[in-house]
Amino acid sequence: MTLLHDYQAGTSYGRRKMPQRDPHWRRAVEPYKSYAASGARVAALARPERLPASDLWQAIRGRRSRREFAPDPLGQETLFLLLWAAQGISEQGPWPLRTAPSAGALYPVETYICAARVSGLAPGVYHWELPDERLALAAARPDAAEAACAACLGQEMVARAPVTFIWSAVWGRSAQKYGDRALRYAYLDAGHLAENLHLAATGLGLGACMVGAFLDDEMNALVGVDGQDEAVIYAACVGRPAP
Numbered sequence: 001m002t003l004l005h006d007y008q009a010g011t012s013y014g015r016r017k018m019p020q021r022d023p024h025w026r027r028a029v030e031p032y033k034s035y036a037a038s039g040a041r042v043a044a045l046a047r048p049e050r051l052p053a054s055d056l057w058q059a060i061r062g063r064r065s066r067r068e069f070a071p072d073p074l075g076q077e078t079l080f081l082l083l084w085a086a087q088g089i090s091e092q093g094p095w096p097l098r099t100a101p102s103a104g105a106l107y108p109v110e111t112y113i114c115a116a117r118v119s120g121l122a123p124g125v126y127h128w129e130l131p132d133e134r135l136a137l138a139a140a141r142p143d144a145a146e147a148a149c150a151a152c153l154g155q156e157m158v159a160r161a162p163v164t165f166i167w168s169a170v171w172g173r174s175a176q177k178y179g180d181r182a183l184r185y186a187y188l189d190a191g192h193l194a195e196n197l198h199l200a201a202t203g204l205g206l207g208a209c210m211v212g213a214f215l216d217d218e219m220n221a222l223v224g225v226d227g228q229d230e231a232v233i234y235a236a237c238v239g240r241p242a243p
């Protein structure tokens with residue numbers, strides 16, 4: 001048995017084995033994280049007036065991992081669309097629902113971007129603030145792309161991409177309900193929103209590549225999370241494909 005087998009077995013549902021609420025996770029966790037509330041500079045991205053009319057089927061067929069990017073910057077409206085596709089609010093209400101599904105609508109995943117070349121945006125690490133749909137500066141650093149590249153085991157595409165999305169999981173949000181099974185759901189949630197991003201990028205004529213290979217401590221440090229209650233789980237770089 002490996003850790004993987006232990007985890008799968010330990011978090012399995014069975015007719016005679018449903019999980020009890022684990023007291024460790026009883027602590028309430030905020031549904032949203034806000035850097036703006038702590039005084040971080042906010043960048044309200046230019047929003048497009050309407051969503052683009054892309055063909056979903058062409059995007060599904062055309063999606064491919066792209067690792068070479070042109071040097072030109074990404075426009076703000078384009079960045080807004082990408083963020084919105086991954087984690088936008090698509091239905092308002094007392095508990096706003098998002099573009100990608102989430103187990104129990106608990107939304108444990110947070111989105112950060114490492115912006116290297118976005119028109120009108122200083123290079124740095126930004127947090128996608130929900131439910132406001134705006135960016136807050138988490139760390140102003142001109143070397144953000146290089147730091148992300150190093151954390152992603154030197155994968156050059158990360159240094160060359162105008163923007164890299166970095167997703168973390170706030171485990172407690174989901175674990176308050178699901179206990180240790182929350183780990184499964186957070187990764188599944190991340191897969192859903194990452195695919196939304198990939199298809200949206202394809203629909204906009206951009207290229208993207210998912211990144212699962214990274215040094216956990218360095219990625220956590222880059223976005224400023226502790227790696228325990230909140231940890232980076234996935235990333236993706238996006239840009240205009242090099243000709």
Ligand SMILES: Cc1cc2nc3c(=O)[nH]c(=O)nc-3n(C[C@H](O)[C@H](O)[C@H](O)COP(=O)(O)O)c2cc1C
Pocket residue numbers: 063064065066067155209210211212213214
């Ligand atoms: C969970 C996951 C992690 C991945 N991590 C990386 C990565 O770190 N670096 C990379 O170059 N590609 C990465 N990829 C992209 C895969 O290599 C790619 O999806 C695969 O080769 C199939 O090609 P396609 O996406 O063009 O269909 C990852 C994909 C997934 C789904």
